[in-house]
Amino acid sequence: MGPNLYANYVEAIAMILFGIGFFTLLLRNNLIKKIIGLNIMDTAIYLFLASKAYIPGRVAPIIVDGVQDVEKYINPIPSGLVLTGIVVSVSVSALMLSITIRLYKRYHTLNLDEISAKLKKEGL
Amino acid sequence: MSRKISEEQYKKNLSVRFRNWISGETDPYLGNMEILPQRDASPDEKTRKKHMEDQTRVVNRTYDVENNRIYRFFNAFYKKAALLCCLVLIAILLLTVSYLPKTTDPHSPGNNEVAERYITRGMQETGAVNAVTGMILTYRAFDTFGETNVLFVATCCVMILLMLEEGSKKQAEDENDAKYEPKNDAILQTIASVLCPIIFIFGIYVILNGHLSPGGGFSGGAIMGAGMILYVSAFGFKKTQRFFNEEVYKVAKISALCVYGLIGAYYYITGANGIENHIPLGIPGHILSSGIILPINIAVGLEVACTMYAFYALFRKGGL
Amino acid sequence: MDIIRNFPCVSIMLCLFSGILTSGVKEKAAKYINRTLIMTVIVLNALTLYYTLATGSAFVYVMGMFPAPWGNELRAGALEALMATFFGVIMMLSLCGGQKKLFDEVDPAKHNLYYIMTDVMLASLLALVYTNDLFTAYVFVEINTISACGLIMIRQNGRTIEASVRYMIMSLLGSGLLLMGLCILYDLTGHLLMSNIRQSIIEITKHGLYQIPLAIAICIMCVGLAIKSALFPFHAWLPDAYGYSTVSSAAILSSLVSKGYIFLLLKIFYRVIGFNLIRGSHILNMLFIFGLCGMISGSISAIWEKDIRRMIAFSSVAQIGYIYMGFGLGTTEGVVASIFHILAHAATKSLLFISAIGLTDVSGGSRSFFELTGSGYRNKIAGIGFTVGSLSMVGIPVFSGFVSKLLFAEAAVLHPDQKMLPTLIVLAISTILNAIYFMKTVVRIYVPEKASVVRRKGYFSVKPGQQKLYTVTIICFTVLNLFLGMMSEPIIHVIKMGLGNFA
Numbered sequence: 051m052g053p054n055l056y057a058n059y060v061e062a063i064a065m066i067l068f069g070i071g072f073f074t075l076l077l078r079n080n081l082i083k084k085i086i087g088l089n090i091m092d093t094a095i096y097l098f099l100a101s102k103a104y105i106p107g108r109v110a111p112i113i114v115d116g117v118q119d120v121e122k123y124i125n126p127i128p129s130g131l132v133l134t135g136i137v138v139s140v141s142v143s144a145l146m147l148s149i150t151i152r153l154y155k156r157y158h159t160l161n162l163d164e165i166s167a168k169l170k171k172e173g174l
Numbered sequence: 175m176s177r178k179i180s181e182e183q184y185k186k187n188l189s190v191r192f193r194n195w196i197s198g199e200t201d202p203y204l205g206n207m208e209i210l211p212q213r214d215a216s217p218d219e220k221t222r223k224k225h226m227e228d229q230t231r232v233v234n235r236t237y238d239v240e241n242n243r244i245y246r247f248f249n250a251f252y253k254k255a256a257l258l259c260c261l262v263l264i265a266i267l268l269l270t271v272s273y274l275p276k277t278t279d280p281h282s283p284g285n286n287e288v289a290e291r292y293i294t295r296g297m298q299e300t301g302a303v304n305a306v307t308g309m310i311l312t313y314r315a316f317d318t319f320g321e322t323n324v325l326f327v328a329t330c331c332v333m334i335l336l337m338l339e340e341g342s343k344k345q346a347e348d349e350n351d352a353k354y355e356p357k358n359d360a361i362l363q364t365i366a367s368v369l370c371p372i373i374f375i376f377g378i379y380v381i382l383n384g385h386l387s388p389g390g391g392f393s394g395g396a397i398m399g400a401g402m403i404l405y406v407s408a409f410g411f412k413k414t415q416r417f418f419n420e421e422v423y424k425v426a427k428i429s430a431l432c433v434y435g436l437i438g439a440y441y442y443i444t445g446a447n448g449i450e451n452h453i454p455l456g457i458p459g460h461i462l463s464s465g466i467i468l469p470i471n472i473a474v475g476l477e478v479a480c481t482m483y484a485f486y487a488l489f490r491k492g493g494l
Numbered sequence: 495m496d497i498i499r500n501f502p503c504v505s506i507m508l509c510l511f512s513g514i515l516t517s518g519v520k521e522k523a524a525k526y527i528n529r530t531l532i533m534t535v536i537v538l539n540a541l542t543l544y545y546t547l548a549t550g551s552a553f554v555y556v557m558g559m560f561p562a563p564w565g566n567e568l569r570a571g572a573l574e575a576l577m578a579t580f581f582g583v584i585m586m587l588s589l590c591g592g593q594k595k596l597f598d599e600v601d602p603a604k605h606n607l608y609y610i611m612t613d614v615m616l617a618s619l620l621a622l623v624y625t626n627d628l629f630t631a632y633v634f635v636e637i638n639t640i641s642a643c644g645l646i647m648i649r650q651n652g653r654t655i656e657a658s659v660r661y662m663i664m665s666l667l668g669s670g671l672l673l674m675g676l677c678i679l680y681d682l683t684g685h686l687l688m689s690n691i692r693q694s695i696i697e698i699t700k701h702g703l704y705q706i707p708l709a710i711a712i713c714i715m716c717v718g719l720a721i722k723s724a725l726f727p728f729h730a731w732l733p734d735a736y737g738y739s740t741v742s743s744a745a746i747l748s749s750l751v752s753k754g755y756i757f758l759l760l761k762i763f764y765r766v767i768g769f770n771l772i773r774g775s776h777i778l779n780m781l782f783i784f785g786l787c788g789m790i791s792g793s794i795s796a797i798w799e800k801d802i803r804r805m806i807a808f809s810s811v812a813q814i815g816y817i818y819m820g821f822g823l824g825t826t827e828g829v830v831a832s833i834f835h836i837l838a839h840a841a842t843k844s845l846l847f848i849s850a851i852g853l854t855d856v857s858g859g860s861r862s863f864f865e866l867t868g869s870g871y872r873n874k875i876a877g878i879g880f881t882v883g884s885l886s887m888v889g890i891p892v893f894s895g896f897v898s899k900l901l902f903a904e905a906a907v908l909h910p911d912q913k914m915l916p917t918l919i920v921l922a923i924s925t926i927l928n929a930i931y932f933m934k935t936v937v938r939i940y941v942p943e944k945a946s947v948v949r950r951k952g953y954f955s956v957k958p959g960q961q962k963l964y965t966v967t968i969i970c971f972t973v974l975n976l977f978l979g980m981m982s983e984p985i986i987h988v989i990k991m992g993l994g995n996f997a
Contacts, residue, residue, distance in 0.1 A: 052272035052706070061271045068674060069264035076667060077256045084663060091670045095677060102681055105280050111293055111305035112387060113458075118294045121280075123305065125289040126296075127686075130310040131629065134321045135673065137392060138636050141328035142666060144485050145640060148332045149647075149659050151489065156652060158225070162659070164232050169652055171232075267674075270710045274681055283684035283694070288563050299560070316557045316566040320621070320633035323510055327614050327637060330517065330607050331644040335655075339603045424518050431514045439507045443500055445559040 060101035067094035081150045081160045085143060092139040096132045103128040301455035301464035302385035311390075311467045319438050322474060325481050326431060332485060338492035351411070351491045359408070366408035373401030381475035385464040391474025398475065399482025406483070411491065420494045423480055430477040437466050437473075498545040499553055501538040502570045502624045505578070508534060509617030513610045524606035528589070531613060535620070536582040543575035547988065552995040554626065562626070562687040569626040573833070573992025576985075577757060578623050583974070584749050584840050585616055591848035591967035592742025599649045599740045611644040615746065622754045628676050628766065629686045631758055635672065639665045639722070642751050645743040646735050657734035664721055664731045671718030678711040679766075688765040695767060709775070712767060716759065716777055723755040725781075725818055726788035729811045733795075736807035741851040744803065748810045748847065749840035756817055756836065760829070763821075764997045773824050782822025782913060786920045788815025793927035801861045802854065805931060806846050809887065812924060813839045819917065820902060825909050826993065831901035833989050838886070838894035838978055845971040846883040852876025852964065853939060858951055865951075866935070868943030872955040877939055879968040884932035886975055889925055894978035899925070901986070 055062060071094055074087025103125045111123040150160065157165050184190060194200045275282040292309050302308035310318050338344040381394030406414045444451040456463025487494045512531040516524045546552065552571030559565070589612060600608060618638040625631050639662070646658040680686060682704050683694035698704050721728040736744045763772050772778060792812030799805040813835070820832030856872040857865045870877030886893035899921065906917035943953075958965040978985065 051269065054274060054276050055268065055272035057276045057278075058271050058274055060277065061274065062268055065267035065271050066264055068670075069260055069267060072263065072667065072670060073256060073260040075663060075670075081659070088666055088670075095670070095673055098674075099677055101277055102284060102677075105278055105285075110388070113293075113297050113303045113305065116297075118297060120285075120290050120293050123293050125284050126292050126305040126309050127284070127289060127680075129306045130314065130317075131677070131680075133306070133310060133390075133392060134317055134629070134633060137321050138324050138633070141324050141640065142636070142662070145328050145331050145643065146659070146662060146666075148335045148489065149655060149662065152335050152650075152655055153659065156655075159229075159232075162656075165656055167232055167235050169656055172652060266710060270678060270707045273704060273707045274678070275704075283682060284680065286684040288684065291564055312558070313560050313565045314629075317627075317630050317633055319510075320630060320637060323513075323614065323617075324633065324636050324640065326514065326517075327610070327640050327644070330610050331640055331647065334604055334607050334644055334647055335650075337604075339601075428514060428518045432511070435507060435511055435514065439503075442503055442507075442557040446500065446503070446556050451559075 058101075061098050064094045064098040064101065067091075067097065079161050079163050081146075081153070081162060084162075085146050085150070088146065089139065089143060092135065096135060099128040099132050099135075297458045300467065301458055302467050303458050304385050304387060304390075307385050307390050307467060307471075308464070311470050312465070315438055315441060315466075315470075318470075318474075319434065322431065322434060322477060325478065326427070329427075329481050329484055332488055336488045336492055344493060347492045362408045366404050370401050370405050370408075373404065374398060377401060377475070377479070381471055382461060382468070384471040385467045386459065386461070391471040392478055394471075395475040395478025396482060398479035399486075402479065402483045403486045406486070411487075415494075418483070418494075423484060423494050426476055427480050430473040430480070434470055434473040434477070437469055441466055496545065498541055499555055499570075501542045502568050502574075502578075502620070503555060503557065505535045505538045506617055506620045506624070509613050509620065513613035513617065516606050516610045516613060519606060521602060521605040524609040528609040528613060529586070532582055532586045532589070532616065535616065536579060536586065539575055539578040539582060539620075542570055543572065543579055543988075546570060546572040546575050547991070550991070563685050563690040566630060567626040567687060568624045570624055571992050571995040572988050573996055574623045576988055576992060577836075578620055580837055580840065581619050581623070581750055581753075582616065584844055585612065585746060587967050587970055587974075588742045588745035588749065588844050588848070590963055591844070591971075592740060592745060592851070593963055594961065595741045595851055601650070604648060607644070608648045611641045611648070612746065615641040615645065615751070619750060619754045622758050626689065626765070627687050628679070628691065628762075631761075632669075632673055632676055635722070635755070635758070636669060638751065638754060639669060642747060645747060646739045648743065649738075649740040651738075653734065653738040657731070657738055660731045661735045664728060668718040668721035668728075671714050671721070675711045675713075675715035675718060678707055678714070682707055682711070688761065691766050692768055695771070699771065712762075712772075713777060715762060716781070719755050719759045719762075720781070720784070720818075723752040723759075724811060724814055726784045726791060726811070726815060729788070729792070729814075732811055733799075733804045733807040736810060736847075737801065737804035741847055744807075745844035745847045748807070748843045752810075752814055753836050753840060756814075756832075760821070760833075761996075764993075768997070778822050778824045780822075781818045782824075785815045785818030785820075785822050786916060788812060789819065789920055789924040790815075790927070793924050793931070797927065797931045799931075800863050802850050802863060802866065802935065803847070803861055805935070806843070806850060809846075809928070809931070810839075810843060812928070813843070813887075816898075816902065816924075819920075820905065823905055823909075823913055823917065825905055826990075827901070827905035827908055829993060830986065830989050831898060831905045833993070834901055834982070834986060835898040837985070838898045838975075841894060841971060841974045841978060842883050842886045845879055845968065845975065846887070848964075848967060848971070849876045849879035849883060852956075852961075852968075853880060856953055856956055858953055863935075863938065866939055867941055868939070868948070869953075870936075870939035871942060872948075872953060875958045875961075875965045875968050879972065880939065881936050882972050882975060884936050886979070887932055888929045892976065892979050894975050894982070897979055897982040 068091055071087045071089070071091030075084050075091060078084055078087065105124050108122060108124045111126040153165060154160060157168050159165060191200070292305050292313065296305045296308045297303060300308035300312040302312070338347055377394045377398035380389040380397055381391055384390030384394070402418065441451060453465045455465045458464070462468065484494060508531060512527050516527055519527070552569055555568040555570065557566040557568060561567070596605070596608065614637060618634040618641065621634040622631060622638065625634070643658050643662050646654055646661060679691060682698065683691050685691050685694055695708065698708065724732045736748050739747070763769060789812050792808050792815060796805045796808035796812070799808060817832045817835055820828045820835065852873045853866055853869040853876050854861050857869050882893065886895040889895045889899045902921060903918065906914045
């Protein structure tokens with residue numbers, strides 16, 4: 051283990067959340083739990099980015115009183131990345147939820163294995 | 175009972191009405207609120223039994239442990255293997271984190287000449303006081319356009335799945351919808367009629383001040399979308415369709431995206447070819463400043479508000 | 495400054511505008527907008543290809559007033575322009591070929607949504623090909639995922655919706671990994687533009703810092719893109735998605751969507767990390783091994799399949815294995831072979847899907863293998879198309895598949911190290927396996943069916959004159975295939991030149 055594990059503790063927690071979210075999305079059978087896992091995974095990435103930009107003693111990059119010193123503000127780039135990421139995450143969550151609604155209306159179950167079994171029964 | 179005034183006049187007296195209300199003899203909400211049971215009328219006994227039998231059969235077929243040897247083996251090791259893989263991934267990622275540059279280090283690679291220019295010269299070059307908005311809407315405008323298109327294409331996909339065209343299905347869905355939600359709910363309507371204007375004004379404020387303070391098109395649009403969802407929940411679709419129906423939605427969405435695209439394309443092409451784009455940057459700190467950022471914020475705000483409302487309406491009713 | 499330099503940006507913005515405008519119009523206007531758009535995109539990118547070949551170098555196009563590393567950039571060279579033109583051509587032909595089935599299978603009110611999906615898919619492919627910025631690439635990867643999901647879902651029956659949910663789950667896993675790798679890479683280098691990241695990485699490796707996070711970040715990005723492009727262990731979503739969607743969707747998905755991600759991976763290898771750095775690493779060895787496994791397992795699964803479209807979909811898994819094997823060889827010739835195989839596979843696989851639908855139509859709509867007996871006589875043009883596609887897949891000379899297999903074998907032999915022998919052996923085995931299931935099908939469609947069975951089951955014959963657009967499409971695809979097979983030398987020259995300017 052490298053030198054910065056305790057200094058980067060926020061990023062470490064973000065990685066643990068990422069792993070949990072990743073495997074919830076992959077391995078759970080229930081569709082709603084998969085969507086929750088997707089959101090946990092995305093939120094972990096935002097936590098990672100947000101913690102990367104933080105420097106104690108500096109404020110958010112909104113120019114106050116015309117002072118444009120680099121020493122006064124934090125890096126604006128990770129905030130921009132998080133903005134884009136949040137919008138993408140909302141879109142794919144909405145799409146996954148609408149697919150879940152359609153599947154539930156048709157098969158009356160949220161379990162992906164049972165849906166596959168019912169499809170085999172249907173033939174096609 | 176009084177002898178001086180009649181029964182009806184006595185009952186109209188304020189203190190009598192107050193006393194009846196306190197003791198519970200009169201119900202002020204009777205006839206004012208329509209709350210119907212939230213549950214579907216359950217189908218008859220035979221279909222319900224058949225559904226349950228079907229369900230148990232499917233469950234047994236899927237999780238058939240005796241016959242399906244692969245499933246038995248899988249089931250035994252599944253939980254352990256899954257946990258192991260998860261721990262391996264987390265261990266690899268923690269290993270990575272431990273070697274990354276320190277978080278609070280002002281000399282980390284992230285704080286290089288890129289961030290420096292965004293902070294020191296951002297206000298002069300973009301006209302925006304908020305360096306983050308200046309960055310995403312001027313320096314890296316193409317990413318933001320792509321992101322707006324992600325919202326647009328997701329809306330189209332949700333429409334493919336959930337939108338019902340004119341016909342019997344849509345009428346059935348409309349009737350269903352009327353059954354499930356309480357209409358003329360006094361509490362909800364009173365509060366909504368107070369809150370919705372405030373929410374809309376706040377949303378417009380956040381959109382317009384994207385370049386002066388935290389905010390911008392996305393957050394302001396989400397706030398306005400939430401306001402519209404509150405309105406439609408309180409007053410129902412009929413009232414909302416008087417000012418926001420499908421045609422308005424189409425016009426608003428297409429015009430917002432086209433305005434954004436045209437401004438963006440003008441900006442990229444003039445910038446790449448070295449031609450001067452004659453959009454004035456204004457004085458930083460005023461509302462009418464920052465070049466292309468203000469019109470783009472308004473377009474994005476409109477688009478996001480329409481999208482949020484469209485998601486809600488499509489999920490609830492299958493149409494706007 | 496030349497006008498032609500604006501064309502990549504203009505073509506991307508035109509595609510997005512068409513998508514936006516199509517959402518407000520009805521079906522007929524949507525179709526005309528779509529066709530006009532794709533023709534315009536083909537013309538613009540062909541002119542860009544001509545320009546890059548004439549100048550002999552790649553040009554950088556700054557999106558806005560601020561150059562890298564502060565602003566966004568596009569970069570166009572011969573290779574990118576060739577891929578963009580080709581993608582446009584394949585998309586046009588796929589849409590024309592599947593036009594009639596679109597009417598049959600999709601609700602007419604949702605046609606304009608379908609054309610929006612294809613427009614936006616074309617925009618995202620062009621952006622993935624031309625971009626020089628990692629974060630723009632991520633955003634357009636997401637657009638690609640969502641529009642591909644829309645293409646699968648447009649035909650709404652239970653199979654396609656379940657296939658689309660499986661596709662979305664695997665794709666979102668890949669996107670999550672890609673974003674995480676991108677964030678770690680940003681943390682280490684501080685840049686988002688590809689060329690600047692490369693310079694930073696050279697600095698970092700010179701000083702020996704951050705070796706472990708760099709390697710892990712590159713691994714994570716590779717695994718993410720491999721999941722999205724259906725490399726061997728991650729291909730479970732592919733047969734359902736390609737096999738059950740409507741025909742033009744299947745053709746577009748199999749030819750174009752996976753290839754966009756593979757091209758992005760190639761860009762990351764060349765422009766972000768540098769091929770010399772990658773060459774000695776174990777990432778290429780892993781891609782090589784998984785490519786080999788994919789080639790074998792895809793073909794074996796295809797042999798067991800009884801449904802013709804799922805069989806073709808499994809064959810796609812094998813072909814993607816070929817492409818990754820070419821990358822895994824670690825030499826420039828291997829990469830050239832892979833890129834040529836991307837072109838050849840796109841041309842052939844679309845032809846196979848479109849011919850297969852013609853064959854199943856005259857067999858009572860059934861896709862089962864046994865019902866297809868004699869369908870080559872009932873729908874002659876579809877039979878010819880399917881035969882041409884199969885011969886190309888197997889690797890008969892004159893067709894494009896032969897040239898790509900030849901290039902793979904050459905690449906393996908030219909630098910004999912321990913990768914040469916496995917490559918040649920697996921190439922041979924997979925050619926035999928391809929021959930088994932493709933030739934089996936070709937023989938079956940040309941065995942005449944008894945007239946009594948035809949009468950009983952009610953199969954009808956279709957003449958080429960009755961389906962003009964379909965016939966023209968299959969003839970165009972065949973011509974494209976023969977062109978790639980017989981005139982491959984100029985294309986290989988363009989690829990080599992483009993690859994030289996790629997880094």
